[in-house]
Amino acid sequence: MSYKVIQWTTGHVSKEAVKGILAHPDLEMVGAYAWSEAKVGKDVGELCGIDPIGIKATNDVDALLKMGADCVCYMPNWPNVDEMVRILEAGLNMVCSLFITGTSLGEEQRSRLVKAAQQGNASLFGSGIFPGFAPFIAGLMATASRDFRRIRFLESVDLSHYAAFANFAALGWGQPPDEKWAEVNRIVLGPYGECIDLIADLLHIPITEKRFDYEYATAPDDREFFGFPVPAGTVAGQKCTWTGMVGDNPAVELDVVWKAGKNLEPDWSLFHGYTMEVEGNPNIRTRVTFSPSELKTDDLVAGGADLANQVTAMPVISAIPAVCDAAAGIRTYADLPLITGRYVHQPG
Numbered sequence: 001m002s003y004k005v006i007q008w009t010t011g012h013v014s015k016e017a018v019k020g021i022l023a024h025p026d027l028e029m030v031g032a033y034a035w036s037e038a039k040v041g042k043d044v045g046e047l048c049g050i051d052p053i054g055i056k057a058t059n060d061v062d063a064l065l066k067m068g069a070d071c072v073c074y075m076p077n078w079p080n081v082d083e084m085v086r087i088l089e090a091g092l093n094m095v096c097s098l099f100i101t102g103t104s105l106g107e108e109q110r111s112r113l114v115k116a117a118q119q120g121n122a123s124l125f126g127s128g129i130f131p132g133f134a135p136f137i138a139g140l141m142a143t144a145s146r147d148f149r150r151i152r153f154l155e156s157v158d159l160s161h162y163a164a165f166a167n168f169a170a171l172g173w174g175q176p177p178d179e180k181w182a183e184v185n186r187i188v189l190g191p192y193g194e195c196i197d198l199i200a201d202l203l204h205i206p207i208t209e210k211r212f213d214y215e216y217a218t219a220p221d222d223r224e225f226f227g228f229p230v231p232a233g234t235v236a237g238q239k240c241t242w243t244g245m246v247g248d249n250p251a252v253e254l255d256v257v258w259k260a261g262k263n264l265e266p267d268w269s270l271f272h273g274y275t276m277e278v279e280g281n282p283n284i285r286t287r288v289t290f291s292p293s294e295l296k297t298d299d300l301v302a303g304g305a306d307l308a309n310q311v312t313a314m315p316v317i318s319a320i321p322a323v324c325d326a327a328a329g330i331r332t333y334a335d336l337p338l339i340t341g342r343y344v345h346q347p348g
């Protein structure tokens with residue numbers, strides 16, 4: 001069975017999503033939405049840095065919604081609930097990289113999505129590397145522990161090589177430290193907090209309270225990343241911690257440490273990837289790191305140097321068949337069948 005997919009935008013993550021859709025044996029790319037005027041009418045392959053694929057990006061939403069697709073791969077820089085409602089009401093399933101449970105959108109907006117999904121008999125699912133894949137892995141790890149009492153995650157990355165660096169301006173990067181950045185981060189990074197709900201659902205943890213903590217680090221000298229200036233003394237790193245308490249036990253702890261280069265003040269240790277720990281009987285620890293593919297046999301794989309975007313896009317793409325087959329509503333890893341990768345034979 002082949003699922004027809006529309007790609008919504010062709011930004012950093014979306015470019016890798018398009019390559020993932022084209023490479024997946026059960027998916028067929030049928031259309032693409034362009035938010036930027038300049039992208040309208042351009043071939044989607046060219047917009048994604050690969051050969052033309054014969055599909056032109058359009059901003060004609062009505063035409064896209066009527067073309068008989070099964071799913072929209074929704075990846076703008078920020079969720080637009082009105083737009084999401086329109087897609088779901090039109091009966092298209094939706095996968096995205098900016099959503100886990102939707103609780104951080106607030107009850108009113110989340111209810112609109114649930115209602116739209118039910119009206120359109122469609123399902124909505126979000127993943128990515130983290131939020132997304134990392135808590136899913138931790139949930140699976142806990143399978144092997146008899147009486148675990150704590151799940152811990154650490155995302156520890158240097159963003160100097162992250163092409164979407166400018167998106168961090170919204171979190172205070174490149175600007176003077178200020179108390180307000182704590183609240184800004186809590187709101188903007190809401191889907192990380194949603195991972196506490198996801199883990200609680202996956203592992204039946206009766207969370208009684210959720211906490212959020214924020215620390216910043218500053219640049220000791222003037223820096224620039226992808227044309228984005230980070231002057232000395234401004235925010236160049238941050239550590240956000242989400243904790244899910246059960247009484248006085250911090251049962252789920254998520255630490256997200258992002259740095260722009262070395263020698264920040266303070267200079268937190270860097271682990272380059274994801275560390276997941278289950279504290280129980282036995283303790284279980286996994287480190288997930290990524291390195292570029294050696295495969296040269298497939299043009300769709302070549303050129304994908306931005307690993308952060310690949311590993312964000314692929315958990316979303318891999319879920320499309322399960323999401324299309326799922327019951328209407330907001331779906332998570334906790335209520336979908338086990339999602340795995342899809343083998344694609346590459347001769348030689």
Ligand SMILES: NC(=O)c1ccc[n+]([C@@H]2O[C@H](COP(=O)([O-])OP(=O)(O)OC[C@H]3O[C@@H](n4cnc5c(N)ncnc54)[C@H](OP(=O)(O)O)[C@@H]3O)[C@@H](O)[C@H]2O)c1
Pocket residue numbers: 008009010011012013014033034035036039075076077078079097098127128129130131132164167312
């Ligand atoms: N879960 C995870 O692990 C994870 C990791 C990284 C990123 N993300 C999330 O994934 C999403 C995509 O990230 P990205 O780095 O690919 O974003 P991006 O490249 O900065 O932006 C994606 C697209 O959004 C559209 N866009 C830009 N400005 C807009 C505006 N003002 N209003 C509406 N649309 C606008 C553009 O579409 P066109 O291409 O059509 O012009 C752009 O290409 C973000 O929400 C990000 O937070 C999740």
